[in-house]
Amino acid sequence: MNTGDGSSVRVGALAPLTRPGWVEAGRHLLAGLDLAVREVNEAGGIDGRPLELVVRDTAADPARAAAAVDELAGLGVAAVVGEYHSVVARAAAARADALGVPFLCSSAVLDALTDGPTEWAARVAPAQSHGWRIYADFLLGAGRRRIAVATQPSVYWATGAGVLRAHLAPHGGTVLELDTTALTPEALCDALVDHGATALLLLVGHPDPAVPIVRAVRADPRLGRILIGAPAGQPEFAGWTGALGGDGAGIPFLRYLPERLGPLGERVGKELAEQLGEAPSFVAFEGWDTVAVLAEALRTHGTDRAAVAASWPRVAVEGTRGPIRFTRPPGISVWQWAWPPVQVVDRDPAAPDDFRILHTG
Numbered sequence: 001m002n003t004g005d006g007s008s009v010r011v012g013a014l015a016p017l018t019r020p021g022w023v024e025a026g027r028h029l030l031a032g033l034d035l036a037v038r039e040v041n042e043a044g045g046i047d048g049r050p051l052e053l054v055v056r057d058t059a060a061d062p063a064r065a066a067a068a069v070d071e072l073a074g075l076g077v078a079a080v081v082g083e084y085h086s087v088v089a090r091a092a093a094a095r096a097d098a099l100g101v102p103f104l105c106s107s108a109v110l111d112a113l114t115d116g117p118t119e120w121a122a123r124v125a126p127a128q129s130h131g132w133r134i135y136a137d138f139l140l141g142a143g144r145r146r147i148a149v150a151t152q153p154s155v156y157w158a159t160g161a162g163v164l165r166a167h168l169a170p171h172g173g174t175v176l177e178l179d180t181t182a183l184t185p186e187a188l189c190d191a192l193v194d195h196g197a198t199a200l201l202l203l204v205g206h207p208d209p210a211v212p213i214v215r216a217v218r219a220d221p222r223l224g225r226i227l228i229g230a231p232a233g234q235p236e237f238a239g240w241t242g243a244l245g246g247d248g249a250g251i252p253f254l255r256y257l258p259e260r261l262g263p264l265g266e267r268v269g270k271e272l273a274e275q276l277g278e279a280p281s282f283v284a285f286e287g288w289d290t291v292a293v294l295a296e297a298l299r300t301h302g303t304d305r306a307a308v309a310a311s312w313p314r315v316a317v318e319g320t321r322g323p324i325r326f327t328r329p330p331g332i333s334v335w336q337w338a339w340p341p342v343q344v345v346d347r348d349p350a351a352p353d354d355f356r357i358l359h360t361g
Contacts, residue, residue: 008052012072012080021060024237025084025283031275032287040295062091069095078303081290086110086156093121102308106290114333122312122335124289129163131254134361135231136167138344145173148197150180157203180209185216199227206234211243218247236281241352249347256282258341265320289319
């Protein structure tokens, strides 16, 4: 490959690669980013210059992510990409906006990724309000209206509970919040019985306290008919089944994939499976799509940071999950792909390694 003057186009990448970050998600995200960068370079790079990924581990720490953006900006990156955790991506987006560094968010869904409108940030994941309304529609269709949510203190979980409450209320649905910092799993089961809940949604981290809660509910004969749900996607990764076995099946969650992948998605999926040694999650596809978008912006509009940010409304790319274009939906502060495909799926109780599509939006 002709690399011109030999310099690379550097791109910063943020991902949770150590605990307490969701390491499985970070590994899949990085696999998608890495594969796409490799393919860009095999195709000639950016005007003959190789694309170089400069990776920083956020460990689910907002302050660490903000410091990483500072460091990456000083290293001369053309843009920053990635991140999975919403509160971490929010800190990264705020710092990128302040520094004038383009930030293309891969997986975080919090609507308010920045406090106010910004031209510097774009996102390939759907906004939380969009996906969680689809999840609420699934609950209504399944006849579940008395909803309990097991929560932890977090703007992400609180926002999700608010989306569910607002969408369910006009249809007679109610949402009861159960604070897992104050209730043991057994006390939580008692509260579910007292409330007459027909569904329990896990708005909590994995493995703790999600795994002990699932075990307690599954073991409680009073709760044999309750639906356990996990809209944030905890059951997507193999570690969920490793921790819970069959108890982790039949728990519906949000997944950002089409019902059938097209030829590009099929090819990328096979490459990702070889790289990961397991089936790729939707997060891995989000990583690949992120680099595909950024590479097109860099090729077409140049590597200047302001030019990259100005390209968001004009870039158009065929991603693994469909054509990607960015708009400004009402209430969303960043350039947004509106919308990626959204499914509600669960792991098949008869075969926990397989997924069943329950609802699409």
